[in-house]
Amino acid sequence: MNRSLFPPSLAAAAIAACTLLSSPAVGAADAKPSPAQVARGQYLVTTSGCHDCHTPMKMGPQGPEPDMSRMLSGHPETLVMPPAPALPAGPWLVTSSATNTAWAGPWGVSFTANLTPDADTGLGQWSFANFRDTMRTGRHMGRGREVLPPMPIPAYKHFNDRDLAAIHAYLRSIPPVKNRVPDPLPPAGVAPVAQK
């Protein structure tokens, strides 16, 4: 580097400024997010497949497509599922509903969560810390029951705080949908787990 053009004191100031700009302001993450942060969150939600499971699928001209009128609202409360079919022994392991929101496997039956900001049935009451800790630890709010498959915690726990804050900011910005998702069901023959 040519020091006469870029003296060390300036370099240090530039690095400090960049660090300030790029470091996640976790403590301030619940403050009003910037439009850029919300846009980044929308990008991450779209590319990370959240709609695949949390937005109910409906049948479209090209096959199943996410029903965006119920965007990210989870398993529809009106869709009461019959018992999951028993699979024969063999390599088939998992069954899912046509909406892609109810999943049966060795863990029992799980229903995808309502990620909209509805205060009663969605994530409306969740702070950024609640959201971050859930995604990192795979436990409801970081301390409750285990978040069941197929929620891809093993992949998502690697999101950095900055990206998790952007996802949370975006989820807070979308239309709230009142939809109470049922609790998971234990595998056949196992007593229900203690709920949230």
Ligand code: HEC
């Ligand atoms: C392959 C399907 C799948 C994908 C993809 C997926 N989820 Fe999930 N998610 C689930 C299921 C199923 C549950 C409910 C698990 C349970 O009840 O234990 C869940 C639960 C959650 C919860 C926990 C809610 C609670 O009350 O503890 C959060 C938060 C969440 N998902 C956020 C996301 C976000 C954000 C994305 C995208 C980055 C995403 N999920 C992508 C299937 C998925």
